[in-house]
Amino acid sequence: MSNAGRLEWTVPGAERVTITVEGPQVTVHAPTATVTISSEPKESVVLNGPPADTFLGNLRPEAKYITTWPGTGFTNDVMSFMNMIYLAILTERVPIMPFFAPSHIALGSSDYIPDIDFGQVFDAPRLAKSLRIPVLEWWQVKDRNSTTVEPLGCWNVWQAVSPNHYEHHPTRGSPERMNLDISWTIAPKWIKVYNDENADDEYHMKFSALMALAFPEQRSHNLGTPSTSPLLGMSLPPNEQLFCLDSMYWTSNLEAHEFEHDYSTAWRFVGKYLHWNPRIEELARVYLRGAFGLAPGAPLPHYIAIHVRRGDFADWCPRTMPVDECFAPLSAYARRVEEVREELQRARGIEVQRVVLTSDETNATWWEGVAAYGWHRIDHSTTVATHSAWHPVLIDAAIQSASIGFVGTDLSTVSLMADLRVKTWQDGEVRSVKWGKLGADDH
Template identity: 45%
Template sequence: MALTSDDALPSRLYQYHDLSRPGRPSTRSGISHYIFRRQFIASCAALAIVSVAALALLTLVTTPTQLQSFLTAAPVTEVEDAQSYLLGPPTQSLRDNLRNDTKYITSWLNAGWTNDVMTIGNLLYLALITERVPIVPSFIPSHIGPEAPTLPFGHVFDVPRLSKALRIPVLEWDQVKDVNSSSLDELGCWAVWPIVEQGAPPRDSSLIPKLNLDLSYTRAPDWVKLTAPDINDKHVSLWSLARLAYPEARETAISQPPDPSPQHQVSLPPDDHLLCYDYLYYTAVTSAWEWNWDYSPVWRFVGKHMHWNATLEKLADEHARRAMNISDGEPTPPFISIHMRHGDFRIYCNEFSDDQCFVPLPAVARRVAEVQQELFDKKGINVSHVIMTSDERDPNWWAEVRKYGWTWVDYAAERTVEKYGRWYPVLLDAILQSRGAGFVGTEYSTMSLLALRRVQDWDDGAVRMAKWGRPGADDH
């Protein structure tokens, strides 16, 4: 069973406050010029070494599996300040800010916040393998409430650190086009969603009218689908999508005329300067639901480098310390984080009641004990603090949580929404989950999945996923 929605924490709308944003440098050198002048001398000097390495590679890469593994490696380049890949500050029309010597790539969001984070990871991976500059969309409040504002990617994640790790510039839409622009930009894009969801139109997103875009879609070729046509799966191949970034595949892929745009009724082929796709959540390199596995290329080369904005992380630490009653001056102790998702998962419980369907707290406690033991065996630390995160609203359930000696962040008592905005309980929960020395999550939840990956790779933590859906599902 594969589930794709996120936890929702409904609360009152307030505008987000002053999280740090990356600065806007003044240099303007293009990516192609930059790479040329830094690589020309080095490539000449290394010619003999490259020849030997190529011979060794041909010897080592002897099977399709090995070749595929080699091809998933992210390209290595150096990076200048991201703003230098635009002509200047945000403009009324996006075309007025794109450099002629640089090619770009973008997509839209419409999958719930955690899944949108994964979608951006897929977009960045696609940017790596197509050697294009990504323009990252803002997060939309699809699981928080339509009246909440969109949230720029850089308000949540450390973009300069990410750019440095990926060795490519990472741009955001609010750097490219004025958020208050009245200029309607026409743009041709590839429609991926109709390939895997028969009869569906291109995937819509509330970002498109906010960016004041008039999109004309061309149906992507059937060969972008990851699996055979007779297999009922929604995933498309990232490497097949990458083929559409290059002239030869692009020319043969356009088999039918573009659909007219909704406003100006213009029919435009997919843009080559700003390559765009309607939807990138259901994408993978080798197999469906690839993020579930530790070999996931997108996680390994992109996702693990998506660290939190430092200001937001500091705010999460302050909330955690108050929840654990840590005195000023004392260090924040290690803790085990839990994510028990209930909420919309109830639709999958079928004939079972909540207490039969969801992971019972004694089973959660057993998983916590396993994590505590592993942390002691592996690192020699005794972790007694436990922080629960959940979308459960039943006060009796929370009273039972308290009986185990566990704690949680009381966002109502903290007045977090009133102080910072409606996004913040979800964001702070995600950060707290990732900061645990150990983690216990809910199987099939993508929010739990990303927390598990972060705890494993960022802190070499101990992790468990608790099973649910029927009585005794997590018995072991």
């Protein structure tokens, strides 16, 4: 191959033939042979076979892997998993994706809410193809019905970044559900982004530091004393083949909350390729048609989506301030919607009439105010019964992602992810509404 996509081939007794490959595959017929040339990477064999009774029995001896656990709420776990996949790229390891645990979904509910597989939420094959690396899920590695308890040594980064943490980050029972018995080793304090004494409440750690721990030199220098696993009573150092961390949400290169910045590596190298499972995308279209009063299968018009985060954000409001003064009024969102609408018209000649609002607010009077603006609302009255308790959140997020314009709530990671998806996938226009005091979003 002399250049990318070009092959020079000499047939005995014939002149040299130069073939340029413009697509992923081309077939060339010669008088005595048929040659197929493909630019697609050969799929790697990264497991010994189908889901096994033990995960160790299914890992290939020549391969190395990486995993982490859920436990920070759905959207934060999505960001944690993006960080983990980016670290997999840096360390040349195969990511093993956990399922999502209903840590936020289950709040206020007495019903049992099961976990949901990564691949039921996101298009894992499309992600692997875009990244050109294998992407596994835990159910592919270890049989869901296996009762074999296996010990595993993992890094505890949560205690390393703050002396106020007295154990590893909560994993919402995820390892236990796969009969994994974890022995934790506290990572070195130098993994922190901020190491000054006043930064004890700043939990961010550096990609480069975690990368170093995945290799023998720094691993051997920082083993420390592992904790005793709860089931088998074993003390194990971090596994060398399966690099395992309790959480990766607070991970960055330079400064905290890197997803908020335009250089975010985890977003640019991973997140932008993490598309919704096609089933979720189709449900989003179905629910949108219902909200807009369109016939089944009708084409969807351009629309602006709003995400208003309220709910638990009230805990961040000063106790002396009424919640309605702390949260931004609907008029602030309306002003931002008009800015988005005007910019879409000015820059792209797109007129947008429809606006759909998603929110965790349950107050009926507040929703009457939404209706007064003529904005649409997604009807989730039967979603849980028809699909699952996960689906209202997933459908709303897919609806936000597919909008041509988006207005979110400042400090909400749900809004942040929608903002990034709309800008990247739709080349859309976005705004964020500030809150926390009266007039916080005033221009």
